[in-house]
Amino acid sequence: MENPIRLLILLSDDSSERMDLPLVSDTVEELIEQVKEACKLTGGIRLQYKDVDFGGTFVNLSSTSSIKDLTTIKVIPSVPDTDIILEFIDSVPSDLSDLDSSSFSAHTDSDDTINAEFLRVTAVPLLTRFMAQLDKYSTQLLKIIRKKGGATKAKTATILEFLDQEADADVRRECVLKSLIIYLGECVEDLIKEYTMSQKDQAEQEL
Numbered sequence: 001m002e003n004p005i006r007l008l009i010l011l012s013d014d015s016s017e018r019m020d021l022p023l024v025s026d027t028v029e030e031l032i033e034q035v036k037e038a039c040k041l042t043g044g045i046r047l048q049y050k051d052v053d054f055g056g057t058f059v060n061l062s063s064t065s066s067i068k069d070l071t072t073i074k075v076i077p078s079v080p081d082t083d084i085i086l087e088f089i090d091s092v093p094s095d096l097s098d099l100d101s102s103s104f105s106a107h108t109d110s111d112d113t114i115n116a117e118f119l120r121v122t123a124v125p126l127l128t129r130f131m132a133q134l135d136k137y138s139t140q141l142l143k144i145i146r147k148k149g150g151a152t153k154a155k156t157a158t159i160l161e162f163l164d165q166e167a168d169a170d171v172r173r174e175c176v177l178k179s180l181i182i183y184l185g186e187c188v189e190d191l192i193k194e195y196t197m198s199q200k201d202q203a204e205q206e207l
Contacts, residue, residue, distance in 0.1 A: 005067065009039055010074040024067045031064055035075065044078035081144040085180075088137040131173065138176045145179045155182045 004020040011017065019038045025031040032047060048058040050072040058074050061067075142163070145156060156179045163175050181188050 003069070005069050005071075007067070008070070008072045009035060010072065011039060011041075024064050026064065028061055028064055031061075031067070035073070039075070041075070044080055046076045046078050048074040048076060050074075081147075084137070084140050084144060085184075088133065088141065091133045091137070134173055134176060135169075138172065141176055141180055145183050148183060152183055 002023070004022055005024055007019045007021065009017045009019050017039050019035065021034065025034060028047065032045060035041065035047065036045065047061040049061050049066055050056050051059045051066075059066075061073070067073075142160075145152070146160065148156075159175050159178050159182075162171055167175065178188050
């Protein structure tokens with residue numbers, strides 16, 4: 001009978017567990033499930049292993065062929081994609097209950113009016129705050145969107161092509177927003193309207 005594979009599982013800076021396996025799993029996914037079961041973990045995780053060839057540096061585990069007897073494995077909590085999206089949405093001010101909406105109807109430039117009213121109530125420029133948060137989360141959001149397959153991938157393919165070119169900040173923001181709307185299953189045309197000069201009268205009526 002072969003000796004078991006003995007692993008040291010680092011759960012945090014002050015917590016670790018020993019794990020014995022009869023043999024090394026064929027895939028990283030299987031090993032992750034074994035670690036979660038043995039250590040009673042829930043939620044998403046990823047694994048790193050201590051690479052002795054690089055002075056004991058922890059390296060992302062991409063293949064179980066790197067796992068030997070007495071290997072040290074570190075557990076890294078993985079934030080679910082939905083949590084990242086919700087975190088971005090929550091970071092954008094949404095409580096406009098204190099805004100004086102009665103002043104909006106008197107102006108055709110309602111976008112400027114809303115921005116001014118939001119600044120009066122919160123002392124924070126609405127558009128500036130939104131763009132700053134969009135820039136902060138754009139890299140994470142794009143990773144999530146690019147992982148999605150099926151209809152979402154097909155619908156966002158053309159939009160994301162612009163990001164593979166040297167797009168400026170405004171184009172990048174527009175691409176991220178449109179792709180996120182599609183990822184969430186909404187209709188871009190219903191949430192973002194683009195008006196040409198010939199549509200100016202229609203735009204003013206709708207505003």
